Amino acid sequence: MLKVNELNVSYKEIRAVRNVSLSVERGEIVSLIGTNGAGKTSVLRTLSGIIKPESGSIIYNGEDITGLDAHETVKRGIVQVPEGRQVFSTMTVRENLLLGAYLVKDKKLNKKRIEEIENMFPILSERKNMLAGKLSGGEQQMLVIGRALMSGGELILLDEPSLGLAPKVVEEIFNIIIKLKQMGKTILLVEQHAQEAIDISDKVYVMETGEIKKAGNATTIGDSEDIRSIYLGADKTT
């Protein structure tokens, strides 16, 4: 479904992503784990067209989408749930959902999707007229996942969905990710909670200082001793 070849991205004159290649098959959960500043977010933002790569290619459903703007990638079905949630805090919950469907002009379809999403997250229905900025962190995370679903996108790029949330809420978020997979969505997940991410993933890539250091299926990566050492290193640098 998604194939990334030899991607190089510089951000503010620093090479943030070096020769990254990865692939995501339809229906999979693929995790990208690694320390802070390893370049994971840069990879996701390049995929959705917010930043432009220096070299390399991104192939989505057989089409070369390298360097396309975000409104073009969203149209093709790639949708990002950004780090730090990024709700529209001065707008209502309902307006936030509608913005997720900004490129979907079929009103009936939008209505149907709002119903589905509110069934999935009843809290969003209860609070539909509340300003999104007033929601709790966990509720905001549900809102931005719902917002992404509104686009009808098939490939969901989840950037640190558990960041800053209480452990109980983190668990809930991981259950939601599994539910997304059951709904037929394909997920590329960036996470600091490496163990939980590995547990639900079909495939894992480990990134360090802009490069993919290790790749494999969840069991091989999960058992690997290197992963531990990377995370111990992370504690010193962060």
Added chain:
Amino acid sequence: MNFFIAEIINAIKLGSIYALIAIGYSIVYSILGLINFAHGDLMMVAVYSLWVLMNLKIPFALAVILAVIITMLLAIITERVAYRPLLNNGEETLIITSLAVSILLQSISQAVFGIDNKALKVPVFFTKRIQIADFTVSVMNFVILAVTIVSVIVLAFILKKTRIGLAMRAIKDNSLAADFMGINRKAVIVAAFGIGSALAALAGITYTGEYVSFDPQMGFMLGIKAFIAAVIGGLGSITGAALGAFVLAFLEIFFAGYLPDSIASYQTVFVFLILILVLLVRPDGLLGKNAKRS
């Protein structure tokens, strides 16, 4: 007492015109962080366009519509040619560019039409005076107020109920998230310039309809004052821009009306003084972020 009421009427009139201009400033600012110093000159463009069209014997109503459209087109062209290529070069670059656009527009109009004052003769209907109690008020006064009220209602409708309005509010709220939604920021910027310049055109036309005389520099000082109104109200906030416009107009008119003539001629100095005082107390303006937090 009569003088007092006459001053109130004047202040509402001036406030309405400032509001139209200030709201345009705020819309463009909230979408792309550009303080567009050429915004005021768009009023001048609208008035000259109207004057030319009227000299071509085009009926007044049609001429007004065409003048507004010409102004919008010009604003959209300046966005395309002057601002878009510099969009990622920081606010300072954009501000300097907007000053250059302002000077360019004034110079072109001087070169084509000359530096002298001209007079805009609106149909007599607008200059008719209506008797209300002890007062006579020109129809134009009501037109100015009506144009402002209708513009604000239309704008509120666009922002609340239309897709492009939703996109504008989303960009103002969180431009990064708006990108993630697939909102094409360039298209929304064009819309912001279109709406802002239409408001400026209406302001220029109603202002000149009332005060008759115009010249190539007419937009600059008016634009600066409306900009100050927008800053007083809280730059980026539309309600703030309207509030700032009326606050400024009332203070300005009453300052000029009630103080001795020797001081009253410093009306413009007073405007800047108000700005400094407001910013000392509320750096983000009356309805700016500070106000929201407290």
